[in-house]
Amino acid sequence: MTRPSFPARAAAFGTALLSLAALTACASAPTPGGDAAAPAADANTYTWWDPYPQHDASSAWAKRVDTCGKQAGVTIKRTAYDTTALTNQALLAGQEGNAPDVILLDNPAVSTLADAGMLATMDDFGLDTARFDKNLIAAGELDGKTYGIPIGANTLALYYNEKILDAAGVDPASIKDWASLGAALKKVKASGKKAITFAAIGTEEGSFQFLPWFWGAGAKLTELDSPQAAEGLSLWNSWVKDGLAPNSVMSDSQNTTWEEFLTGEFGFAENGTWQINSAAKAGFPTGIVQIPAKDGGAAPTPTGGEFITVPVQKDTKRYTATKKIVECMTTPEGLVETGTTFAYYIPSTAEGQQAILAKEPSLKPWVEAVRSAKGRTSDNLGTKYPKISEALWTAVQKALSGSAAPADALKDAQAKAKQAVGG
Amino acid sequence: MALIRTDAVATGGRPTAKVSPAPGRRPSGRWTALAFLAPLVVYLLVFYAYPLYRNIELSVHDYTPRAFVQGDPEFTGLDNYRAVLSDDAFLAALRNTALFTLVSIAFQYALGLALAVFFQRGFRLSAVLRAMFLVPWLLPLIVSASTWSWMLNSDNGIVNAFLRAFGIGQINWLTSPGTALLSVTVANIWLGIPFNLVILYAGLQNIPASLYEAAGLDGANAWQRFWRITFPLLRPVSAITLLLGLIYTLKVVDIIWIMTRGGPADASATLAIWSYREAFGTGQPDFSPAAAVGNLLILIAFAAGLLHVRMQRKEGIS
Secondary structure, three states, X not given: OOOOOHHHHHHHHHHHHHHHHHHHHHOOOOOOOOOOOOOOOOOXXXXXXXXXXXXXXXXXXXXXXXXXXXXXXXXXXXXEOOHHHHHHHHHHHHHHOOOOOEEEEEHHHHHHHHHOXXXXXXXXXXXXXXXXXXXXXXXXXXXXXXXXXXXXXXXXXXXXXXXXXXXXXOOHHHOXXXXXXXXXXXXXXXXXXXXXXXXXXOOHHHHHHHHXXXXXXXXXXXXXXXXXXXXXXHHHHHHHHOOOOOHHHHHOOHHHHHHHHHOOOEEEEEEEHHHHHHHHOOOOOEEEEOOEOOOOOEOOOEXXXXXXXXXXXXXXXXXXXXXXHHHHHHOHHHHHHHHHHHOOOEOOEHHXXXXXXXXXXXXXXXXXXXXXOEOOOOOXXXXXXXXXXXXXXXXXXXXXXOOOOHHHHHHHHHHHHHHHHOO | OOOOXXXXXXXXXXXXXXXXXXXXXXXXXXXXHHHHHHHHHHHHHHHHHHHHHHHHHHHOXXXXXXXXXXXXXXXXXXXXXXXXXXXXXXXXXXXXXXXXXXXXXXXXXXXXXXXXXXXXXXXXXXXXXXXXXXXXXXXXXXXXXXXHHHHOOOOOOHHHHHHHHOOOOOOOOOOOOOOHHHHHHHHHHHHHHHHHHHHHHHHXXXXXXXXXXXXXXXXXXXXXHHHHHHHHHOHHHHHHHHHHHHHHHHXXXXXXXXXXXXXXXXXXXXXXXXXXXHHHHOOOOOHHHHHHHHHHHHHHHHHHHHHHHHHHHHHHHO
16 A cells, blocks of 8 residues: 555646636637537528527527528528627637628627627618617617617516506506606505515626616716716615515516516516517516606616627628628518517617507507617717626615615726726 | 555546656657557647636736737736736635635535544445435536525525524525625535535545454544544545535636625625626626636635645655
8 A cells, every 4th residue: 555656646636726727718718610600611601690599490580580591592500699608609709700690789799899890880781770760779889880780679667567556556657757656666565565576686687677767867877976876776775675676686687577577476577578478478467667767757778689780701792692681680571570570579760660560559668668768888888888887786786785875886886887997 | 644545536537647668668669658648648738738828818918809809919917917906806705715615615524524424334224315415416506506596585585484484584695795605605515515425435435444443442432433543544535625625616606606696796706706707797708807817716726736735745754
């Protein structure tokens, strides 16, 4: 019986250590070659990435993409990624110089990729962007150039449970500003039900859900420590403190809060256009009201939804067919078709909105909400937005968990955001 | 001095390639030896050396998304490290990492050892029970972490429902800055017990039964047998268990990310969470600071490893 030599022991330790190194490095290092999703060299096969893994190859969406390819005279090879993974994959592909022909990007990511120099501008293609709603296309603009076209938009509103509101004696039409909303929430609570749920999770979703209240108070993303911002955060804070909203909102995603709403225990839920079908199937009658601004009127809500973008290609001959694909996705009929395929996406042009309303008049409040909505990266915030957003959701978490008063949490957030965006 | 081949556990299945061709051997023999060695060397270079190099390279440049795509990052030297070390969040994250790691491995080891000694007796059903203790290891992490976060949910969790039955008010396990770190630590301890149990149990099998018999004849009670025989003879196994536990725990991201995302605010953010969040947690990947934090973690693990090797060596000499 002898001890293993010193080198052997060092090797054992070394391998354990290296596995740690591999963990921290593997995700950031590009994999050299062998990427299954790399575009085929075939001149007639066009690659297409989108963030809809829930729609498989047999779905209506996949068929719609195929049809657009056929109209352009090419075959489209579609690959779906999860939203956050898509941005990282796109950056990796850009680095390797094998970006796909078309990417459907979540709107805050457009400016990140545009800033990376990966995207062609819509002007390069001679595509007219004037007919798209200003507030929607703004998220695709950076320094006066447009890098993508919204294929539709969604946004947030307050869903309500009609049964609970009736029992509590609340008329949804009476909700015009924060004061009347607060009164309604208190009535619901007095009737023995839970008043409202929203997602204040420490991710982009948390900022997304907070923005209507932030903007509704008159605050600006460039000034997180304004008194208006503090008012917005104090509103959420008071809901949690007074038991109008559950404490778990801090760790709930939008999906979780929606599941909670579907239990029929909640009066209101802040959620998005994408739940329209689910709301219709709920075991109780539902309705929506627009999120009120502090002193009345509709608060600007953040726009969600994807942009169709065209990564720069070495072989510019490919652009001819790519242009046809983009056009196919963005004609008024195309937008309506996308909208209904997705149950529901509001078209991004006035003409498209008229057309979808003619088909589905019940979407009227949503069309209005989208018209008053605002892009998160607009006001030329662009690539600064993700940093500001991180500071903002951290402030929300700090305030709701009681580790700082809303105003103090926002003061820290402003300092953090300023440092992160460098100015 | 303990003469137990414990390192077999640590090197588990990875044969250490030792090539020392005798002087004057035919060159073709050497080439054959090199050819046999090549796959291992290539494997090590591609999957271990390159990622490590790349991680260091990322951390000394300023890789914005633009620079990442264009491949023209600015060389910034140690700026990323300086920024990380002077960040307010650094000390908090270091403290959280230390608490999370040390408390986790202390409890994992103590409970794992207690269970290992308990199962060594080999009573009826002990095999079945032992298998049940392995369940945390078998479950996919996303399942166990989600289950823990449901159990600890402030409003509808079973833990708070149980406490309510005893008249204890709602505790916001995952959403209050005071308890978030504690909650993820408890979940991590539960996850780590099987690993400690298995390795320590294997170590116990190597202690000769004759020593216990001799001690029994000398009138040693169970307590003395544990402290005078089991514990000292288990020391090398314990050391490697603790070292591996330390390395595994330092790099834990998944369970914390699923349960709290490092929140509320930064209350349960460890260095590993910080690194992950910089790289993948926001809309804009920031690989350089993420790599810098990751490298600091490697350094910490490396220091602990050196300490371990040194202690082993000292023991070998004495």
